[in-house]
Amino acid sequence: MNGVHDVGGMQCFGAVLPEENEPVFHAEWEKRVFGTMCLAMIDGHFNVDELRHAIEHIAPAEYCAVPYYGKWLRGMEDRLIAHGVITREELERKWAEVQGKGAAA
Amino acid sequence: MSSHDHEHEHSLVPSEPALRIKALESLLVEKGVLDPAAVDEIIDVFEHRVGPRNGALVVAKAWTDPEFRKRLLADGTAAVRELGFLGMQGEEVVAVENTQNVHNVVVCTLCSCYPWPLLGLPPAWYKSLAYRSRVVIEPRKVLEDFGLKVSDDKEVRVWDSNSEVRYIVLPERPAGSETLSEAELAELVTRESMIGTGVAKAPA
Known part of the structure; x- marks a missing residue:
């Protein structure tokens, strides 16, 4: 599929900015996304091709704006719901809970 | 939806x-x-525990052991497995050799495919839209963003990875490194030199 992910040959994204002494992860949440993703794939909930497919279906404006592990997170949620490991309702309840909006909502 | x-x-x-x-x-x-x-x-x-140090050991061995070098270039996956480097995102490894006439550089234009068992996780710039988009159309300019000037008489080859094939660049062995041990040579091999956005360090 051609889509926003297929960026090879575009020249609108500016200079490449290498970072000196770059850490493996830039934030704690990135680590959790990475580790959870690896386990989800090791446990066979979905494979890397499905994940990429899900990431490639993120809406174009969002795809460009969201950081790398944010795309992984969206792709992972999508696949876990698709395979019935979790439901959207359960995830929404958790979203409310972690934001202090009440677990019982 | x-x-x-x-x-x-x-x-x-x-x-x-x-x-x-x-x-x-x-x-x-x-x-x-x-x-x-x-x-x-x-x-x-x-x-x-996993990082570019692994790839550096592969490169140093290829620099010092001509038979290993041949095996690495013929079947990268089997050769790196000899050294115990296998696992997720390293299922199929292809090594591409820098020479006097050719400089290789690796990208994943569609996302972020990268040989995890050899190099660890990719740096942020490798996953950036800027690198993914530009290195295939103006590789020499992108290499200059890294401070690397490839002479005009040298061919630049760009390899686009995918989820089946992961590339590692075998950089040129630096001049003046003839007397160094394999372990000392590995110290000269940077992550960037194995992606192709850099070259191996000169011996101190």
Whole structure:
């Protein structure tokens, strides 16, 4: 599929900015996304091709704006719901809970 | 999903990614399908145990052992397995050799494919839209962003990775390194030299 992910040959994204002494992860949440993703794939909930497919279906404006592990997170949620490991309702309840909006909502 | 669903989701979804992954992790733990200690273990492996040091050992061996070099270029996957480097995102490894006449550079234009067992996780710039988009159309300019000027008489080859094939560049052995041991040579091999956005360091 051609889509926003297929960026090879575009020249609108500016200079490449290498970072000196770059850490493996830039934030704690990135680590959790990475580790959870690896386990989800090791446990066979979905494979890397499905994940990429899900990431490639993120809406174009969002795809460009969201950081790398944010795309992984969206792709992972999508696949876990698709395979019935979790439901959207359960995830929404958790979203409310972690934001202090009440677990019982 | 309808546009109504989109709006609905946007009103609920945590704006902070830290909260969003916390929600998912907590849900998976509750359902008994995720062990948080196993997540910690995987993070530790990729933060501390797997990294470009592995690839550097492969390169140093190829510089000092002509038979290994031949095997590496003929069948990268089998050769790196001899050294015990296998695992996720390293299922099929192809080594490409820099020479006097050719400089190789690796990208994944579609996302971020990278030989994890040899180089660890990719740096942020490798996954950036800027690198993915530009290195295939103006590689010499992109290499200059890294401070690397490739002479005009040298061919630049760009290799686009995919989820089946991961590339590693075999950099040129630096001049003046003839007397160094394999371990000392490995110290000269940088991550960038194995992606192709750099060259091996000169001996001190």
